[in-house]
Amino acid sequence: MTPQARRDDLIAAALDLFGSRAPELVTVDDIVARAQVSRPLFYRYFPSLHELQVRALRTVTDGLVDGLAQLEKGPPDGRLRAAVRGLIDVADHYRAGYVALLRSGSVIATSETDAAIDEVRHRSVELILDALGVTEPSALQSLTLRCWTAVVEGALLSWLQERTVPREVLDGWLVDQLTAMLETTERHDRPAR
Template identity: 50%
Template sequence: MAPEQRRMQLIEAAIGLYGTRPYEQVSIDDIAAAADVSRALFYRYFSSPAEIYVAALRHAADSLIARFAAPADGSLLEQLRSLIGEFISFAEGHAAAFVALLRGGSVVATAETGAVVDDVRRHAVAEILARTGVEHPSPLGLLTLNCWTAVVEGTTLTWLQERTLPREDLENWLVDQLLAMVTATANYDKETAKVLHQVVRPL
């Protein structure tokens, strides 16, 4: 197996484990066993558990970002629901690691992992702006979207831990939250709100 293939094999094995257990509960031996390689071979590609975790998170985040950018049919509102669905699917697929990372205070939270999460946030906001045709958002318009992404993260984090709401209801509620925030922004930022209100038209 080529070195890059072997490295990816280890990353995929790690992603599978991080999807069911917190970072602190996944050892090098666990990853090596899941990838069916020796511990010594693991160290040919990664120097520590922290290094492979960052690589696994980066790979998973890149996959999510690629799904954000995939062509979507339907109205802007339907596309927004699709973006939310992709994010929640990602969070569910990496539930234990996602909870540990966003909860804060975990040993898994570092400057590197924070940078990966910030990258996902930036791409999510950029994708919404691109689909609404906004090339130069105003400060208040950008603040609206950044605040909404924080709502999505925090709500998804709570939902993963409690599961007291059907997923479909969660997705619809998050869409409604953005519409409410855009409506509030319209009172102060007419031009940006006018473009963002394209999302509201289907209603």
């Protein structure tokens, strides 16, 4: 196995374990048992458990950004629904890692993971503006989109933990919220322009 493949295997083992428990409860012994490697081999690729946790969580944010980058062409509503479905898919795939990333006060949060989350938020806003054909958003439009990304994060956290809403309803509900928020923003923005 190449060094990169071994690193990826250890990250995959960690993410798999995050699916059943919080990242801060996963130990080096758990990861090496799942990956079927020795502790010394683990430390050859990662100097600490914390570095592996951060790298694994970065994999989640990279997945979110990659999912957003592959928007289909077509009308804005369809593109937004596809983007939200992609976010839901990645968040669900990396459920515990996603929850750990966004949970306030997570013991594994770092400035690097915070920066990665901010990157996903920024990319989300850019893609929405692109889908809507807006090149120079007003201050209220920018504020609306940033607020909506917070709504999406909160909704996904609740959905991942409770599963009270069917997945096939979630994406449409979130996009409809954005539509309503943008319509309200437009009404308030007119006098300001």
